[in-house]
Amino acid sequence: MQGRREIKAAAIQMSSTPAKAENFGVAEDLIREAVAAGADLVALPELWSCHGLEEAYRENTEPVPGPTTAFLGRLARELKVYVLGGSILEGEPGSERRYNTSTFFDPSGELVARYRKIHLFDVKAPDRDYLESRTVAPGDEIVAAKAGPATLGLSVCYDLRFPELYRLLALRGAEILAVPAAFTLATGKDHWELLLRARAVENQAYVVAPAQWGQKADGRRTYGRSMIVDPWGTVLAQCPDRDGFALATLDLDYLDRFRADFPALANRRPEAYDW
């Protein structure tokens, strides 16, 4: 609406395969559909261009900027929307040293932010053992970027379990927290919505969380349930178990009023506990 600080956001849900060309097709179709439905910020999930088979990761590792970011930049520019490129594997092609990297494009197609996943998924989960750090190096930089009338904080998947990252993003002005993910079914069923809503409530921010869903090439199951949460913790939109997107309006004027009326961020007292 004219004069109002609003963003219509779409959290895209897909079930990426190890085949990049196939995932490009699905992502492009869903981005176009979301924009046709009115989205001006479109967000893809973690490892949207290649997911679910470790053996395929090396050949799908590429520089940032590179061919995949060029593809996203072209779409952002053609459709005149903000695009959060979920994450991709960043590194020299064929190299074993890579980052799990999220990218963000403005409506002119320019790559305006790059965030490398800080917390790597090294856990014995209920379904199996994960050791992301075997092939991925951690980032060490917190990244927030301007998204039209708002500030967007970047993160990836397992980062969701580390509230201090989101608090630091909020203190840097983030009003929207992006959490592209590929949560496991076993953890997601109990933790995904709980953690997303907690991050929204404690930081008084919108949360946009596009996710992988379904069974993957290696047999693993991902949780899906991509969603958008408002600063009160209400789930504004979520995806059922299929390709699609959750679409919701983020009202930044409401956010300002809410933060002024209910000043939990301003009421912090870090000096009392030496933080």
Ligand SMILES: O=C(O)CNC(=O)[C@H](CS)NC(=O)CCC(=O)C(=O)O
């Ligand atoms: O493994 C791959 O093939 C690609 N990487 C992923 O799917 C990533 C890293 S292993 N998954 C997560 O971070 C899940 C976190 C999660 O599920 C939780 O925190 O509960």
